[in-house]
Amino acid sequence: MADRGAxxxxxxxxxxxxxxxxxxxxxxxxxxxxxxxxxxxAGGTRQYSDADLVVLRRIGELLAEGLNLxxxxxxxxxxxxxxxxxxxxxxxxxx
Numbered sequence: 001m002a003d004r005g006a007x008x009x010x011x012x013x014x015x016x017x018x019x020x021x022x023x024x025x026x027x028x029x030x031x032x033x034x035x036x037x038x039x040x041x042a043g044g045t046r047q048y049s050d051a052d053l054v055v056l057r058r059i060g061e062l063l064a065e066g067l068n069l070x071x072x073x074x075x076x077x078x079x080x081x082x083x084x085x086x087x088x089x090x091x092x093x094x095x
Contacts, residue, residue, distance in 0.1 A: 009039030009047025016048045020056040033069050
C-alpha cells in the first residue's frame with residue numbers, strides 16, 4: 001500500500017478512542033452510519049489515520065452542539081460539498 005500521509009491508517013481503535021475521548025462502540029457506530037471509513041488490515045483490523053481523527057473530533061463537536069447522527073451526517077456532507085465548490089472556484093479563478 002502506498003503511503004497516503006494523513007490518510008494512512010496508523011492507530012488502533014483503542015488508541016483513537018482515547019485520543020478523541022469517546023468509546024470504541026461509538027467509533028464503530030460512526031463507521032456503520034457512513035461517517036467514517038478507516039483503513040483495514042488484510043485481517044480486517046481497523047486502522048485509523050490522522051484524517052480520521054479530524055473527522056472524529058468534528059463528529060464530537062457536532063454532537064456536543066446537540067445534533068443527532070443524522071444531523072451530523074448532513075452537516076458533514078454539506079461541509080464536504082462546500083469545500084469541493086471552494087476548490088473548484090479557486091481553480092476556475094486561477095485559469
